[in-house]
Amino acid sequence: MADRDDPFGANDPPARRGSLVIVGTGILTVGQMTTEAVAWIKRADKVLYLVADPIAEGMVRQLNPAGAQSLVDTYVLEKDRTDAYGGMVDRVLACLRAGDLTCAAFYGHPGVFVSPAHEMIRRARAEGFAARMLPGISAEDCLFADLGVDPGIHGCQSFEATDFVLNRRSVDTSSAVVLWQIGVFGFATHKQGNYALPAMPILIEKLERIYGAQHPMYLYDAAVLPGCQPIIRQIVASQLISEPLSAAYTLYIPPARAAEPDMDAYNRMIALNQAYQEENKE
Ligand SMILES: C[S@@+](CC[C@H](N)C(=O)[O-])C[C@H]1O[C@@H](n2cnc3c(N)ncnc32)[C@H](O)[C@@H]1O
Numbered sequence: 001m002a003d004r005d006d007p008f009g010a011n012d013p014p015a016r017r018g019s020l021v022i023v024g025t026g027i028l029t030v031g032q033m034t035t036e037a038v039a040w041i042k043r044a045d046k047v048l049y050l051v052a053d054p055i056a057e058g059m060v061r062q063l064n065p066a067g068a069q070s071l072v073d074t075y076v077l078e079k080d081r082t083d084a085y086g087g088m089v090d091r092v093l094a095c096l097r098a099g100d101l102t103c104a105a106f107y108g109h110p111g112v113f114v115s116p117a118h119e120m121i122r123r124a125r126a127e128g129f130a131a132r133m134l135p136g137i138s139a140e141d142c143l144f145a146d147l148g149v150d151p152g153i154h155g156c157q158s159f160e161a162t163d164f165v166l167n168r169r170s171v172d173t174s175s176a177v178v179l180w181q182i183g184v185f186g187f188a189t190h191k192q193g194n195y196a197l198p199a200m201p202i203l204i205e206k207l208e209r210i211y212g213a214q215h216p217m218y219l220y221d222a223a224v225l226p227g228c229q230p231i232i233r234q235i236v237a238s239q240l241i242s243e244p245l246s247a248a249y250t251l252y253i254p255p256a257r258a259a260e261p262d263m264d265a266y267n268r269m270i271a272l273n274q275a276y277q278e279e280n281k282e
Contacts, residue, residue: 015128018096021103022117024110024136025049027222029056032137037105038063040134044103046095050088051107052248053224060105067103080188085116092120096129109138113160113180139250140178142222146230147252149176154255161185161251165203171210174259178252182219183245200241207237211256218252219243 021040026032029051041047041063049060050071061068074087088104095102104110110117111133124131140158144151155175161182163169171177186199207217214236221231235243240251 016096017099018129019101020092020096020120020124020129020131021101022110022120022131022133023103023105024134024138025051025056025060025105025107026137027052027108027139027142028224028226029053029059029107030226033059034134034136036134037136040103041105043101045100047103047105048088048092048095049105051105053107055225056107064103071104082115082188085119088116089119089123093123093127096124096127106136109136109141111135112138112140139180139220139222139248142230143178143220143250143252146222147218147220147232149252149254151176154259161203162187165206173210173256176252176254178250180250181247182240182251183247183249197241197245204237204240207240207253211237211253213238215256216254218254219245220250220252221246221248224248 021044023034023037023040025037026034041060044064045067047060047064047068048071049057049068051057051060057070069091071088071091074084074091075081092102092104104117104120106114106117108114117133121131121133143149149156155172156178157171157175158178158180159169161179162185164179182203183197185197185203187197207215211217216234217237219231219233219235223230233243
């Protein structure tokens with residue numbers, strides 16, 4: 001391994017002693033935590049973690065009993081989630097300033113729908129610390145496996161559900177759509193348990209406008225605990241109001257129409273490839 005204060009083997013040594021590695025613990029932590037995430041959790045002086053279940057928490061604490069600290073207390077009930085994010089960033093920066101090799105661990109992929117993780121990297125680098133994020137297994141990765149969907153076939157657009165509505169996101173209905181955070185639609189505040197979702201009719205209206213009332217969609221909850229199966233429920237948009245939704249649910253919407261081939265682009269591609277082969281004949 002590289003020097004302790006330059007854990008990423010960078011040629012330019014960082015200006016300051018502390019360094020930051022951000023890792024993901026996967027969704028089903030037992031089996032989805034990568035070997036490099038395990039190595040960094042073990043090696044760090046401090047491991048600040050935010051995970052979604054007690055088994056994941058137990059694993060992080062077992063890997064680093066002396067350095068593990070939960071970030072869950074940065075959340076305050078009924079307060080904006082972004083307030084908690086600021087607290088998480090401050091906690092990580094304080095460890096770096098103390099010179100610690102600091103590991104921040106988030107469930108899933110640490111850079112997918114985890115804005116404080118990106119902010120930690122930005123602030124750490126701005127202050128002269130080495131900082132790097134490692135990839136993890138996200139809920140979307142699990143969804144592709146459990147629903148048997150290959151994003152390479154039709155393409156796939158991912159949106160945060162509330163952002164999808166508030167920012168007038170447009171979709172290409174020949175590709176699939178993944179809507180994250182469907183179970184907290186319309187809320188920026190932190191709550192415990194399932195959210196009441198009074199604003200859901202706004203999302204339903206938009207989905208029915210795009211897809212019609214009968215297009216099948218899938219509520220998806222990946223297995224988090226060993227031995228459990230994923231929950232996959234086929235619905236139509238209007239059922240988003242009657243189905244119980246947990247904060248962990250993701251909505252998958254399959255394509256609604258065939259793609260329109262661009263024959264002009266196809267013919268140009270063939271011609272350019274042929275011309276290249278002609279020019280580069282041995
Ligand atoms: C704050 S984001 C965290 C995402 C996480 N970093 C990842 O890589 O999957 C929370 C959202 O992720 C999705 N999610 C988290 N756990 C899930 C699960 N077990 N099954 C399906 N989706 C999940 C849901 O859309 C949920 O609202």
